[in-house]
Amino acid sequence: MTSEIRPRLSAGSAAVRVGVIYLVARVVTTAFLLLAAELSGFDSRFGPEPTLADFVLGWDAQWYWLVAEVGYPIELPLTDSGAVAENAWAFMPLYPQLAKIVALPFGTFAAGAFVVSIVAGYAASLVLFHLLRSRIDDTAALWAVTFFVAGPLAALFQVGYAETLYLLWLFLALWCVVHRRYVWLYGLIPVMGFTRPGVLAFALFLGLFGIWRWFTRRREPLPAREIVHIVALGLLAAVVGFAWQAIAGLLTGDSGAYLATELAWRRNWIPGEAVFFPFEGFLSATAFWFGAVWHLPVELGYIVLGASVLAVAAVLLFVPQVKRLGVEVRLWSASYVVYLLLVFFPQSSLFRLLVPLSPLWGALALPRSNVWRGGVLVACLVGQWWWIYNMYALGNVIWQVP
Template sequence: MTGDLVAAAPRRLLRPALSVGAIYLAARAITTVFFLVGAEIANRTGGGGATIGSLSMRWDGQWYWVVATAGYPTELPLDASGEVTQNAWAFMPLYPALARGLSFVIGGQYPIAAILVSLVAGYFACLALFHLLRERIDRTAALWAVALFAAGPLAALFQMGYAESLFLLWLFLALLALVRRRFGWLYLLIPLMGFTRPGVLAFALLLGLYGIVRWFRRRTDPLPAVQIVHIVALGLLAVVVGFSWQLIAGLVTGDSSAYMQTELSWRRGWTGGDGGFVPFEGFVQASAIWFRVWGLSEPLGYVALGVLVVAVAALLLLEPHVRRLGIEIRLWSASYVIYLLLVFFPQSSTFRLLLPLAPLYGALALPRHPAWRWSVLVVGIALQWWWISEMLVLGTTFTQIP
């Protein structure tokens, strides 16, 4: 009997790995076709030279390449008015370091290495997402959620020189560890997240909210002292890791505001301002700017922002399909939205920055009308082509940064 159980364990692990792998390969085939078509369109309209590789290494892919080959500047670049301009300090080191290490193995081809890291990390992120959602929903729904994620509007990032795939892998594993209360793994995963891309401070907020919820539920869901210690220690660790890059940038450049001024340089093309960072200011500014760009009233932009915040809160609190995903995913989604509202200036890269909300695909994948899942999948694939076309094929200005 024991031997049968031991033999069955690898099969239980292999089945989802193969199922997720088949979905992931099919999704990557679709994206590859889109890249091929996009490169052909770019060559016809832009004078030639576009390839799958060049599309995959556009925009931030170039910055990660700079980090991998030249590192970070010790002196911040300044414009004519003395403002810090865009530079490598906005990009965390783990992804380009892994890609550079792999490039040495394959003969110094950094672009190929970067794309391979994204592809492999993307597969394991999908597998981790499956196991995370499987804790709350059935196998079929979890696989559908993986399909919606792997072939969705931002699926091209799995084949680009961006750090998103790697960050999502660490994030989904961290959420899975939290759901299963394997707190020890988070001491490793939090630093990995923090040095892959910004966002670990949202995880710190998640841990704070999670601790509060667990405290109020302690009569029905016991909260041992050891778990309290873990939650507090991990929250502090996430805060320290979240601010550590600012400290490192300041020490290397001699400017304590180096990282913050670097991040602000990406929004100055929109705002033209030279002020410092003010929490929530980015979304407030952008709500007026975008409505002005669209020829609408600026006050209407503020109203729309308020309505959006209320709608998201209602979705996370009340929507029954979302509630089925469990408190950890809902708290993470709320924490990440609050984090974006605090620090981000919404522009064309907003779609990409919403990717960490991918566990909510589990709610979309739950059964409704029989045609629902296929409809969502088709819409996601269509939006994926739109994103590739607008951001990679036709994107030529800072207003089209993916």
């Protein structure tokens, strides 16, 4: 949809080029993981001399393995104080079940999880290229993919997390919206919703997109069938977004089972009875990090939080490179940020939860300077090593949780 006519890569050439970039990035990430294994010691969560398979099954991957092998608890586990303890209901079923099936020829869940993550990661990278090339040229889109696959969170392509599978569905869904292929979304939204949390952000996105389409209908005709699709898909995304809570409540007999499970993790940072209301997570976390941990004025934390929100809004509204990516990417990014502000308790996992904003890599790829693009790539690799070193070589304090 770019106004400039440029030579385009064929689908086959694009698949090969993205594949080469992806393969090189995976070799680099593997080298980083091997180095992290060498540096892992007795104080590390993984102990001395862990293997790559240990990393694949580290952290949340243990929960996915548990879901695949045991399923979900019908009776919620409780702590000594009687509160709901951490349990498998916090993790959606599609990724672990798919990994379990893929693992059958290999005999281990770790192998299945690795294959699903790395294959889905390549597919997501290819879809991201096609999503971005709708707005920017092929060279910039390839650079954006490079930043994506070599970025600070690149280890997720090779460990037992559901992120890459979710990103595949998400990028496909965004591509469908950009190209007005709404019918495919009736299948993509449910698989997205049962891969990991976040489909409610897509419901908000569809609502905002529908409003934008209404106000721009003179520039781009808005037929009745498109209105029906947008409204129906928004409702579907909202229903899917709450479906897992309903399923958990039905099977456990506790209507608040899912929410209580999610809040169980928050007690790792703030002991006591956890409560939820919109924006509460960011407000209480700001007081915790600035006051209890960093010993800074809590008021300063609220100022930083407010300024950060305004800065993100300004970037999405006014930065030319971001505007070049199209209204769909900008509305999705805004919707996802609002979703995080509403429901998330920010801690070190925030870096991982920002990965669905990956289409914004396209904005950093737009400047044509090789110095700039090379500098961004170096920053990505430095960030990747920092993240792997802290989360896998160390992983022994509260801010080293992926």
